[in-house]
Amino acid sequence: MGEYEVTRRNRVRQIREYARYDTEAVHGVLDAGLVSHVGFVQDGQPYVIPMIYGREGEVLYLHGASKARIVKLLGSGAPVCVNVTLLDGIVAARSAFNSSMNYRSAVVFGTGRLIEDEEESLHALEVITEHALSGRWQELRAPLEREIAMTGVIAVAIESASAKISDDPPEDEEDDYATRIWAGVVPITTTLGEPVADGRVPSGVSMSRSIAALEGRRL
């Protein structure tokens, strides 16, 4: 199990007891999420864009339209910050000050690289597709040349990362425990539900294995 070096960039500053710098914790959050929030800078202005992604080892793959601003910027080696956060509960304490959330969060720092090689690009698209829909890639036809041309795929080598994971009941001021106020956690669960076929699935075609396997999965 590896550790990310703690530097100015990835150091968790608040509530440090929740900080994790091991690859297992960071990868665990990245692999559990479905959407990432990608931060980049253009002319001094920060932007945060939700993007799907896939991870393989110490590389995150992102994709978009090949002519999209974010693909051009990240593809030219701009610094990028990627955050994946999953909410697990509202921590309702006996004071507003001690109320908070339970969550799993990972932050990754790196620089983007536009993938130019078609084989590498297809591999990255497979990793992204498989992240949300494991087994789906093999069920689908191969991407068409024009689809590949229209898609810009970015590799972000993870240079630095950290995670922050909290899963605790409220921690209140000692005086507040004497008050007659209810306190605890309201769980938040994100679940994949029953798949809904679109109107053009031919009769006799059953649900794909990759899709059937998802039902009831919790993020």
Add this chain to the structure above:
Amino acid sequence: MGEYEVTRRNRVRQIREYARYDTEAVHGVLDAGLVSHVGFVQDGQPYVIPMIYGREGEVLYLHGASKARIVKLLGSGAPVCVNVTLLDGIVAARSAFNSSMNYRSAVVFGTGRLIEDEEESLHALEVITEHALSGRWQELRAPLEREIAMTGVIAVAIESASAKISDDPPEDEEDDYATRIWAGVVPITTTLGEPVADGRVPSGVSMSRSIAALEGRRL
């Protein structure tokens, strides 16, 4: 109903048919979410941090430890981008290229301002608390002086914003509809579950009304 002016900063660049610039759509997403992803720049490096928040009119309130980096940076008027995204489904199309997600997303641009006035600060903290736990503020004791001193509250006036909302079945290439592959949407639902009291609620104390009202709520 207002509209945000479409400028270089907030213009939706990809899949423009999902773009919304009306305040109703943007506020709707902001009010539905529980966590925001806050993007800022320090020494050219982008950072994305998950933060809870509250909205009142055209102001977003954020908070953190008064000595936290993000509070100091945003409090000094740094440009900020706040994104709130809720996932509603995995769109499993007949090709990887046409597969995507259904989601509600809002992006807000503004500049931070540290709230110095105690009354305004308390009001903002009430808005933040009430966002996740409506009715909770009145059930809790008033914040203590030292709690107020330890908390930095940031007001972000919404200068520009847009939303992007998709809720569609797959849209496939005409040729692909002839293939015998299942396609459709895997719904993603995020739900508040049964509240769990911590171990120190005195016997005879029933669940607070603000908490009981949450059970089963979908984000």
